[in-house]
Amino acid sequence: MDTPHRGASFLSVLLLFLLVSCSLPSLISASSFCNPSDRRALSKIKKSLNIPHYFDSWNPWKLSIDCCRWNYVDCNTAGRVTQLSFYTIHAPFHIPEAIGDLPYLNYLVFKDITNFTGSIPYSITKLHNLEFLEIQNTSLSGPIPEFLGQLKNLNSLFLGYNQLSGPLPASLGNLNRLEVLDVRSNKLTGSIPDSFGGFNNDFEDGFFLFLSHNQLSGKVPKSLNISKVDLSYNKLSDASTFEILSDLGTLPES
Secondary structure (H helix, E strand, C coil), rough: CCCHHHHHHHHHHHHHHHHHHHHHHHHHHHHHCCCCHHHHHHHHHHHHCCCHHHHCCCCCCCCCHHHHHCCCECCCCCCCEEEEEEEEEEECCCCHHHHHCCCCCCCEEEEEEEEEECCCCCCHHHHCCCEEEEEEECCCECCCCCHHCCCCCCCCEEEECCCEEEECCCHHHHHHCCCCEEEEEEEEEECHHHHHCCCCCCCCCCCCECCCCEEECCCCEEEEECCEEEEECCEEECCCCCCCHHHHHCCCCC
């Protein structure tokens, strides 16, 4: 008399087994989603920074935790790290050399970091896919490296509100894909390089050049042909011939 009941129980067990079997591959995939090479690079970054309380989620020994879910990290659908955004960190901080070991990185941000030491490492030139670089509102000091001109895919460079000094690198004028250069509110000196006349002003929104609130001097290069430029609060002899960005409507957001 209980045959139907046994049959129903067997069917339930079978359905449960099939459900678990189908789910198992996706669970395994999720647990190993992060690319192993990128995980190792992130582990080196954490070790170099040595501020574990900001990186509690970065646990390289727990392989069940996808590193694409770690704080400050984003990945593409293939599990490669494409974005790192470090912000609001109030501990001694620097840019680790291992940043250059993330070949798919296209978006890199360091923002609102009050105890920023060291300089921009040369290893950043290995990031051939980097399109967006922001180091803003930090205590970063020293010169802007000439080697940033090697980042040929860069379209946005935000270096404003730091303690950067020295001249503007002429190499930045060779970045043909650059649409925004923002170095306002630093301690930059010297003149505007003639190479800045090579910036492409044919983008849909034009080219945005923020040089205000520095100590730049000399004449503005005649080759500079940019419609959206802010040269105010410098020591330039003929900056008044250029319009100020604040009068030109919407500014690009960093």
